[in-house]
Amino acid sequence: MGDRPLHCSIKNPILLTVEDQKNAFHSGCKVIDVTFPNVSSPEVGEICFKNYYTAYVSIRVKFKAAPENGAESGEIKWKTCVRRMRLMPSPHKESGSQDYFAISKKQFSFDISNISAMRIILQQPSPVWKEFRIEDLRLYRSSEMLSKPPPLPAWLTEDSANSTKHKLEIYYDDPDSDDQEVEDMGIPNLESISSSLQELWGLSEEMAINQSKTEIGRYEVDGCYEVNLLAYT
Amino acid sequence: MADKKKPNSADDRPQETDRQFLERYSIGTLMKDVLGKIVSNRPKDPITFLSDYFDSLEDQSNLVLKARNIIEMTHHSRPVFEMNVRQAYDIMLKQKVGKRLYGVNGTSYTDLIKTLCRDMPQPVTTKLLKKIECLDYEAITFDVFKSGVFTCCVLQDYVKLCEMLFNSLDFQSSGKVDKILSDVVNEQLKAALANTRTDARKIVEAGYNLGPDGLFYALERGMRSKSQLGGQTLEQFTIEICDAFLSKVKRLR
Numbered sequence: 471m472g473d474r475p476l477h478c479s480i481k482n483p484i485l486l487t488v489e490d491q492k493n494a495f496h497s498g499c500k501v502i503d504v505t506f507p508n509v510s511s512p513e514v515g516e517i518c519f520k521n522y523y524t525a526y527v528s529i530r531v532k533f534k535a536a537p538e539n540g541a542e543s544g545e546i547k548w549k550t551c552v553r554r555m556r557l558m559p560s561p562h563k564e565s566g567s568q569d570y571f572a573i574s575k576k577q578f579s580f581d582i583s584n585i586s587a588m589r590i591i592l593q594q595p596s597p598v599w600k601e602f603r604i605e606d607l608r609l610y611r612s613s614e615m616l617s618k619p620p621p622l623p624a625w626l627t628e629d630s631a632n633s634t635k636h637k638l639e640i641y642y643d644d645p646d647s648d649d650q651e652v653e654d655m656g657i658p659n660l661e662s663i664s665s666s667l668q669e670l671w672g673l674s675e676e677m678a679i680n681q682s683k684t685e686i687g688r689y690e691v692d693g694c695y696e697v698n699l700l701a702y703t
Numbered sequence: 704m705a706d707k708k709k710p711n712s713a714d715d716r717p718q719e720t721d722r723q724f725l726e727r728y729s730i731g732t733l734m735k736d737v738l739g740k741i742v743s744n745r746p747k748d749p750i751t752f753l754s755d756y757f758d759s760l761e762d763q764s765n766l767v768l769k770a771r772n773i774i775e776m777t778h779h780s781r782p783v784f785e786m787n788v789r790q791a792y793d794i795m796l797k798q799k800v801g802k803r804l805y806g807v808n809g810t811s812y813t814d815l816i817k818t819l820c821r822d823m824p825q826p827v828t829t830k831l832l833k834k835i836e837c838l839d840y841e842a843i844t845f846d847v848f849k850s851g852v853f854t855c856c857v858l859q860d861y862v863k864l865c866e867m868l869f870n871s872l873d874f875q876s877s878g879k880v881d882k883i884l885s886d887v888v889n890e891q892l893k894a895a896l897a898n899t900r901t902d903a904r905k906i907v908e909a910g911y912n913l914g915p916d917g918l919f920y921a922l923e924r925g926m927r928s929k930s931q932l933g934g935q936t937l938e939q940f941t942i943e944i945c946d947a948f949l950s951k952v953k954r955l956r
Contacts, residue, residue: 667895668910674947677857677948680850
């Protein structure tokens with residue numbers, strides 16, 4: 471999930487207002503511009519942030535211009551990827567005001583890939599909260615491990631009903647056991663063998679950890695000490 | 704007056720000569736040393752420890768033997784072991800190597816390793832020496848010395864454990880172990896040791912492979928092959944199991 475961060479430059483939020491001498495008002499709308507200066511083909515899989523009293527968030531994306539349509543470069547529009555996602559159930563109240571959010575690919579209207587810029591629009595219509603923003607904004611590429619998770623090791627998934635101890639008990643209790651080979655050869659005491667083996671393993675590991683890392687300082691080339699070789703290297 | 708003095712001086716002299724007698728042979732320091740060693744090493748059998756200590760005092764001439772006795776005073780898992788190794792190294796530093804040159808060189812280091820491994824089968828010692836031996840003229844630093852001595856002491860424990868394992872595998876008490884069983888056990892141990900992970904999963908996986916369940920599967924597979932490969936004696940078994948240990952010993956460079 472979070473192991474493929476996308477490098478981008480995030481600008482400070484700008485409060486959008488309608489500039490007018492007489493009617494200055496607090497619009498309750500801010501925009502955060504995100505550009506990707508060093509990334510060749512940015513694609514976004516996930517957007518994570520911490521909310522601070524923002525009620526709704528929208529994300530608009532500008533795609534890179536196609537090279538042959540040089541004349542149309544002025545007409546690149548901003549496309550809305552996430553439309554007015556509600557972060558706070560009630561904008562006047564506290565709930566959701568300081569929660570952590572992760573917008574994943576499923577919530578995008580289209581796949582965000584090969585974009586030139588992104589705008590994150592914050593809205594807070596309530597007059598109660600004058601100050602609002604989002605913190606710790608992070609963009610991540612889409613993860614390649616979207617398919618099944620890695621398989622669990624055998625020792626974690628083994629069912630105790632199937633375990634060998636259970637099977638051994640069945641062998642010993644059942645006098646009409648079909649398994650002649652097991653009866654003929656006999657089973658040595660597994661518990662003691664196992665504990666001896668584990669102790670042997672433990673000793674070997676302990677010894678391996680305490681091996682000296684210092685070198686004695688031998689002048690050897692490929693395992694043999696040849697003065698002539700040393701003279702040429 | 705003279706009469707009174709005489710009995711006094713007769714009483715004083717025996718007391719002084721007692722103390723002087725003890726001091727003449729430095730018995731006091733000897734006793735202090737032994738008591739100090741008993742307290743720091745905490746042997747399981749102090750009486751045997753005392754008798755071994757006094758026996759070894761006679762081997763003062765051979766520095767290698769002296770060093771070996773000090774190293775074997777305590778088990779390698781105790782913190783005093785490191786102090787004993789340092790003491791043994793200091794003793795061996797007094798070895799004369801050349802004209803006005805004293806120190807631990809390859810010969811005395813190899814001698815010490817050989818005498819520490821005197822209870823093991825010869826092939827095991829040979830293989831161990833191939834990995835950690837030093838040429839005669841090389842100077843041995845304390846780090847290398849400590850690592851080699853520690854490996855030998857752990858190997859001593861390992862060989863004793865091998866014997867216990869042999870006895871449990873030899874469930875028919877015939878003195879020989881089925882080669883199939885020995886091969887299976889050896890394979891499991893080598894597989895567990897070959898795991899190169901560095902986190903706790905290594906321990907859990909080793910525990911699973913070497914636990915009764917994993918062993919049962921491996922043994923069942925081995926027994927179903929039905930081939931008769933004969934038996935192995937204790938010595939052959941020990942040599943094979945020690946291969947797993949020796950694979951983890953780093954070769955000296």
